[in-house]
Amino acid sequence: MLAPLPVYHASTREIGGLFPLLVACPVPAVGARIGYDVQSGGAFYCHPVEWVLRNGLATNPNIALFGEPGRGKSSTVVAFVLRMLNFGVRTLISGDVKGEYTPVVRALGATPIELGAGNHARVNALDLGPLTARWDSWTAQRQRDELSSVLGRWVQLLAALAESQGHAPTVSDEAAIAAVLHRLVGARDGNSRLRPITIPDVHRELAHADTELWHDLRYAHRHDFLDRLRPMTDALANLISGALSGLFDAPTTVAIDWAAPVQSMDLSRLRSRGDTAVAVALTCLGAWSSLATDLRNDGEIRIVVRDELWRQLRLGPRSVAAIDAELRLSRLEQIIQILVLHKLSDLLSVGAKGSQATAIARDLIALCSTRVLFRQSTRAADELAEALALTGPEHQRLIGPVNERRGRALWKTENQPAHLVQTVLSSFEKRLFDTNAQLRPAPNGRGRYG
Ligand SMILES: Nc1ncnc2c1ncn2[C@@H]1O[C@H](COP(=O)(O)OP(=O)(O)OP(=O)(O)O)[C@@H](O)[C@H]1O
Ligand SMILES: [Mg+2]
Structure with a gap:
């Protein structure tokens, strides 16, 4: 005879909603533990190479992140990069426009390559x-x-x-x-x-x-x-x-230090030279680091981060073609390319509607199997939903209040349903990568302007 099941009583004040039949479609517990799946509460892991090789969840290991400024794109990248170190995966930050990754690189005992004023690199x-x-x-x-x-x-x-x-x-x-x-x-x-x-x-x-x-x-x-x-x-x-x-x-x-856990190229000193200069610098570094990464012969998986890629796209349709060529010609499966963008129209607005540049931009999205979609304005979200063929509920989650919190995003690969994931940062990571630090008043009580 079956033992009687325990019965719990609670008022609707305590239990806002109960969905006993909710099941998650879990991702395999391999790779970087990013945070939790908001709907199921289960842990969410990401290892794009494993997703391609073993699980068939993705067709390529590249990741594109979209989201408004300040939503937590770069922080999620840092969390991923640091946690992939546990699996011996090292990272190259191909152009750090704001110098945000420099404390991370230094904390890991490496020295970033700094380009710009007063430097001979x-x-x-x-x-x-x-x-x-x-x-x-x-x-x-x-x-x-x-x-x-x-x-x-x-x-x-x-x-x-x-x-x-x-x-x-x-x-x-x-x-x-x-x-x-x-x-x-x-x-x-x-x-x-x-x-x-x-x-x-x-x-x-x-x-x-x-x-x-x-x-x-x-x-x-x-x-x-x-x-x-x-x-x-x-x-x-x-x-x-x-x-x-x-x-x-x-x-x-300069030489890329392949032994460093994270190596970055800090461009923060170039910012005073103007947006075009920064975009040109990103373009040059992208080409240089792709070649160097492709031809290293250690056979290990690497992550290449192209943060603030939207700046580069402003140069025009040719810059999209240049990025496309780098991704396409990178024949090694063991490189995880991470592209950080604001919105889809960063890619699509580079050429006239229906032009070759727009077609290349769409291809570029296809070259990134994993798309991480942070909160967007309704219009930008509509564009993304259409281009990525999101289902109605996925689209709702992208724009809905459930996606409001910092570090929360819809993770969508071609071959699996989307997961709404909250990136969880450790206190160490938060301190290391506090991109809002400049906005806060200084400890002496004075604001950032004195
Ligand atoms: N998951 C998170 N939990 C708590 N705080 C977070 C989280 N993600 C980001 N933040 C905080 O939000 C701030 C902005 O994050 P971040 O710089 O990663 O945004 P972003 O999307 O890269 O912005 P931008 O487009 O301007 O580069 C940072 O100070 C960071 O500490
Ligand atoms: Mg950022």
């Missing part, structure tokens, strides 16, 4: 990185493959940089850049040795084109080539002499 946007050292050990086929992927990224990078200077590159510009890069790097000399190149080298080749170059590119005369390529050439010249002069156009003087 240089990053060559066209750095060959580890490619040079590994070149001789590869077969001719592998050399061709690696080189074409690097050159493809560089063409997109230079096109995005030209666009930041007010010139929208044409296909002929791109063909000319590709040809110049090929000859500068020495790829046409029988794959003997790769030569290091910088943006001023590309500019010089375009500005002082020799007969072989304009002839190969099928221009009738040299002046024809110079005239057609003038806007592109001048855009590169502006870049070399502009606000970022010397920072990304000279040989690299």
Whole structure:
């Protein structure tokens, strides 16, 4: 005979609602423990590589976070990054615009790479990185493959940089850049040795084109080539002499410390040089760090964080194409790319409706299987709901009061229902990553302005 079940009595004052049949669709308990599932109360874990390899919950390990400012996007990234350290997963912060990650990096005993005023750190946007050292050990086929992927990224990078200077590159510009890069790097000399190149080298080749170059590119005369390529050439010249002069156009003087648990590139000193300068810096760093991350040979899983990516997207449609090229060409499954954006229209507004840029932007979302959706304005949420095919209840949870709290977001992957998750920060994490610290009055009673 069954033992009688215990009976509990309570008034509706104590129990607001009771849903005895509520079941969660739990995610596997593997990876970083982010916080709790608001509806079931169960713990929520995230390990995007495991989600791809074992659980089929996602098709790629990349994560995109969307949300209004101050909602807790970066804090959730920090929580994820720190907790993935337990699994030996290290992180590269590819451009920290506000210098927020610097205390985290320092607390872990590493030193961030600081770029900007009063600093001698240089990053060559066209750095060959580890490619040079590994070149001789590869077969001719592998050399061709690696080189074409690097050159493809560089063409997109230079096109995005030209666009930041007010010139929208044409296909002929791109063909000319590709040809110049090929000859500068020495790829046409029988794959003997790769030569290091910088943006001023590309500019010089375009500005002082020799007969072989304009002839190969099928221009009738040299002046024809110079005239057609003038806007592109001048855009590169502006870049070399502009606000970022010397920072990304000279040989690299810093190295990514792959042994550091978290390594970051602090751009906070660049902010005084203006939004475009910061966006250009993010674009250059993105290309540089992707190449370095792809070609490291330790075989370990890495996280690459691109926080404040929306700043980079303001450069124009080409910057979306550059990011797309980096994600697409990153063939290693073991890289978790994290993109932090404000709203979907950051991506979609870069091009005219129905344009190629908008199509690329949509592809970019597809390249991030896991989407973490923080609170949004109704309009921004509607856009997201449509683009990500959220169900009605998911859409309601995105805009509803249940998603009000800081650090709360709807986690949605292609192949599983959305989970409303509250990121739980430890007191140590809160202290380390207090991005509102500047807004609070100083301990001496005076406000931040004195
Ligand atoms: N889960 C959380 N629990 C408690 N506090 C949080 C949580 N998430 C964020 N915060 C606090 O909210 C503040 C803003 O967070 P955060 O900088 O992560 O926002 P953000 O979305 O990255 O903003 P922005 O778009 O401006 O970069 C921080 O001071 C942080 O400590
Ligand atoms: Mg942030």
